[in-house]
Amino acid sequence: MKPTLLILAAGMGSRYGGIKQLDNFGPNGETIIDYSLYDAIRSGFGKIVFIIREELKEDFIRIFDPKLKGKIDYELAFQEVDSYLPEGLEGVKREKPWGTGHAMLCAWKHTQTPFAVINADDFYGEEAFQTVAEFLRTDTRDDVHTLIGYQLKNTLSENGTVSRGVCTVDDHHFLTDVVERTKIERLEDGKIVFHDLGEPVVLEENTTVSMNFWGFKPSVFQETEKMFHAYAKEHFDAPKAEFYIPKVMSNLMAEGKGKCKVFTNTSDWFGVTYPEDKQKVQVAINALIEQGKYPEKLW
Template identity: 55%
Template structure:
């Protein structure tokens, strides 16, 4: 059974200023999602599931249905505020959805096979998809999951600080913990993160999470249990978010599951800021010139 690609595309991109999930970056208006799906098909994925807001459905279908027809199976699931589906009867006010781990739960009825999760607005590179398919088809189990570890120096923006989940691994290459560094940026030839006004150095090769995770469907039940607890504990914090690293942290600490950190040399790029767009376009043009992609992706 081929694994499934689950794409997180329900966010509103507040810093970017528009729906960057369906913004065009390729020479024919291709989105970053297009390149991810193209790589996923090439690597051996059999289905793509989009997690979106229900009001985005027609926009997504208009962009992706015709080009993907006959190439890969597609499905759409909605991230919403309904807590009763998780057995939470209490009314809890929210200003925005509950975050990426909550988004994963939206796919629990659509996915019955090993799957991976990625962000809609991040470019990950073919190498990462190939390594993830290999893991999902040969190593994944209900107690053995994975995360792709990118080199810190290959994930930064030239236009501001970024948040990165720094991965600490054991000697066998398995995750011990993820530490969120919220102010990471280039400083000359160095990379630093800032905490309480103090700068600390980071190595170029430091493995970081870019939200590229590999799971089996067993993670849905585990996540639902964690989410119920999180939602009640944070009912008075309307901006609290239930992130995927919280799943990883809990499963590792409780010895419920391990996470293999899959190293990659792939260059990550994405669009955090509006100013990132021309850089992403240049990066895609360069990849096309190098032969990684055809100029017209789907024809």
Template identity: 55%
Template sequence: MKPTLLILAAGMASRYGSMKQVDGFGPNNETIIDYSIYDAIRAGFGKVSFIIREEFLDSFKSIFEPKLKGKVDIDFVFQSYDLSKYGITKTIERQKPWGTGHAVLEAAGQINEPFCVINADDFYGYDAFQKMADFLNNEVRDDNYSLMGYEVDKTLSDYGSVSRGICRVNEEGNLQEINERTKVYAKDGQIVYEDENGTTTPLHEDARASMNFWGFTPAIFQQAKPMFTRFVEANENNPKAEFFIPLMAEELVKTRQANFKVIPTSSKWFGVTYKEDKPIVQKSLADLIENGTYPSKLW
């Protein structure tokens, strides 16, 4: 059974100012998602599941169904505010969904094969999809998951410092923990991070950044469900609290329920957070088309 690509596209895009998930960046108005799907198909994925909010459905269908018909199976998962399926009956008022970990849990019952998770607004590169497909086809087990580890210098911005989840990896190549570094940048030929006191510390030259590209089996749905229930109970009065995928990974590692292999990739990552990022992403894609990595018209 071919693996599935689960695309997290239910976010609010509040900093971007519009629906960046369906904004055009390629020469024929291709979205960043288009490039991810193109790479995933080449790498041998059999299905694409979009995790969206239900009100986005018509928009996503009109954009993706015509171009992907006959190329890959697609379906849609809704991230909602209804928590009854998690045994939570009280109504909790929120403006934003419960985060990426909750988004993954919403796919329970719809995904029955090994799968990977990516962000809709990040460009990951073919090398990463090929390596993840190899892992999902040959190595994944209910106690052996993965995440792609990017070379930190290939995830930086020319326009200031970035926040990155820096992976601590053991001798076997498995994740020990992810440390969120809020100010990462290049300085004097080194990559450093700066703490709240302004102290800079160099990152190890082999340091890897997690860009939210994870590999799982469907066992994750049962493993993480009680974690999410506990999280909601602890944060029902905190409307900004979000249950992120790294929280799931951290608990599975600490409780020895699963390892996470950190798969190194040489791909260059780029993403879009702010409107100002758009021309940079357009230029990066134009360069990849010019050097033959992608055709000028994907579909």
């Protein structure tokens, strides 16, 4: 059975200053999503689900339908503030939806196979897609999921702080803990720190972090809904509270309902958080094209 790829593309891009999911980075106007789609198709994924805001529907169809037609099936799932809310919370006031765990839940009815989840604005590379696709095709255990881990030093932005899921992994390559840190940066003295707790806390360069490339079995949806309902009831009056995928995985592990195999990728990740990141991504993509890893014109 071919796995499905969910692409998280409903974010507002507040720090970037625009819809970065649809910005042009390749030599022929390719988005970062285009490279993920190309890698997913050649890695054996069978379907794409774009998780977006409904207002982006026409743009996504216009841009991606001609590229994907005849190559791979795709569907659109919509993440809105009131999607999958528990009874009694209708009309809750928020400017944006509830985060990545909520976004994944919004693709439930579109997803019948083992599936991967990625960010729309991150470039992961073919190796990561091949690894996750192989795991999802061959591991038949309902309660064993996966994560592509990256070395922290390869995931920073020169233009500001970043958010990363900081992982602890045991000797058997299974995740034991993942904590979302939202203010990570490299200081002038070379140290990498996060500021969530007030005083800066140092992180080692090779710390394994999540860049939101997960692989899940379909059993995760039912548990995610239960968790989200509890989270929404607890945080209904906190308009900026977010229900992250790492929280889903942490809860599964804590309750003995799931395990997560971590595959470490030593490649450089790249993505866009700030407008100033765009040029670096363009340079990196052009270098990969020159190395023969991607054609100059993808489609």
